[in-house]
Amino acid sequence: MKNFTEEQLWNFIDGSCTEEERQQIEQALPENEALRLALAERMALHQALQKIEAEEPSMRFATNIMERLPNIRFALPQLVSPKLRRGFLLAMTSLSAAIVVMVLNLPDTSSASGTESMPYVNRWVEWTTSLVNSPITLIIGCMGLSFLLLTFLDGYLKKRFVLKKTA
Amino acid sequence: MSTNTSDGQLIDAVIRGDHAAYRSLVERYQKYVFTITYNVLKNREEAEEAAQDVFIKVYRTLASFERKSKFSTWLYTIAYRTALDYQKKKKYNTRSIDSEESYLQIEDTKSKNPDQSMHQEDLKEKLKAAIRELKPGDASVITLFYLHEKSVQEVAQIMDLTVSNVKTKLHRLREALRSQLEQQLKTEIQDLL
Numbered sequence: 065m066k067n068f069t070e071e072q073l074w075n076f077i078d079g080s081c082t083e084e085e086r087q088q089i090e091q092a093l094p095e096n097e098a099l100r101l102a103l104a105e106r107m108a109l110h111q112a113l114q115k116i117e118a119e120e121p122s123m124r125f126a127t128n129i130m131e132r133l134p135n136i137r138f139a140l141p142q143l144v145s146p147k148l149r150r151g152f153l154l155a156m157t158s159l160s161a162a163i164v165v166m167v168l169n170l171p172d173t174s175s176a177s178g179t180e181s182m183p184y185v186n187r188w189v190e191w192t193t194s195l196v197n198s199p200i201t202l203i204i205g206c207m208g209l210s211f212l213l214l215t216f217l218d219g220y221l222k223k224r225f226v227l228k229k230t231a
Numbered sequence: 232m233s234t235n236t237s238d239g240q241l242i243d244a245v246i247r248g249d250h251a252a253y254r255s256l257v258e259r260y261q262k263y264v265f266t267i268t269y270n271v272l273k274n275r276e277e278a279e280e281a282a283q284d285v286f287i288k289v290y291r292t293l294a295s296f297e298r299k300s301k302f303s304t305w306l307y308t309i310a311y312r313t314a315l316d317y318q319k320k321k322k323y324n325t326r327s328i329d330s331e332e333s334y335l336q337i338e339d340t341k342s343k344n345p346d347q348s349m350h351q352e353d354l355k356e357k358l359k360a361a362i363r364e365l366k367p368g369d370a371s372v373i374t375l376f377y378l379h380e381k382s383v384q385e386v387a388q389i390m391d392l393t394v395s396n397v398k399t400k401l402h403r404l405r406e407a408l409r410s411q412l413e414q415q416l417k418t419e420i421q422d423l424l
Contacts, residue, residue: 070402070406071402074401074402074405080383101420104420105409105413105416105417105420106405106409108416108419108420109358109405109408109409109412109416110405112354112355112358112416112419113358113373113377113405113408114377115355116355116358116359116362116374116377116378117355117378118262118263118265118266118378119262119265119266119269119278120262120265121261121262121265121278121279121282122279125257125261125265125279125282125283126254126257126258126261128283129257129283129286129287130250130253130254130257132283132287133250133253133287133290
């Protein structure tokens, strides 16, 4: 047992040693009594471990489980993950808040247009008109619609495929 | 349901609403799942309760099983983690492989009965007893590798360990078991020769 470590012997038994190591061990075996014994001992343990049987649960094990199943509904996978949904809602809320803050800070042009009684409404109208023509609006709109479509599909497919359990 | 039906076919049947298919899956894996929970919890009643919870959890989430790994690997991962959760709640007293004296003192039948050769069944029973005395994680490494015939990579995935960590544990554990059962193993070798 001078040349081979215990780990090398286990790797040899598991078949995970290198080809070179395997050849070295095989060549050393006929003339090395200690190596033969060490390997045989580990092989015996390996074979005994392979023959170990699983523990048996009680006879009613499967029945107990089946009796608990009728009230359970499948948690079907979601098309729109909850994380993505939360992230999107957070982004939309932040964007809306940013827009409100931005509009409130726009320069007041109401005196020039003669609508002094409703300055904020005037700002909103001006800002919205300019936003409609912007490509950003189109992108945000598409994203929002996609999200709503996926959420709708998610709900629809869940309802369609959730199993109607028969008690 | 035929025993030749694959796990994938059974899962599809369950999702379509075939209740009996799930029973087939439970019966196919109940022993293995129970062994995993038993190795961690060291108590039959607790292990059975945990194993039942495993199958309930699996049923609830079966439709989300992505089939990127084998069903058994996914199932055993849930079983191992559920057992660990139970163990955390109960704070079981277990022993570690790291200390030699932690092992169950296995009766040396040869020294008691020199003329009686050690039967393979005895060795198996002693091995099972020795494995039961191991720290939960250590016992799981051995049973997943041998009983469940999982590769080192799969064991690492199930137990959330690195491959090298599993290899090292496996090596240490087998050496510890070998030294513990040395006498019985020598008898076994003599019987074979």
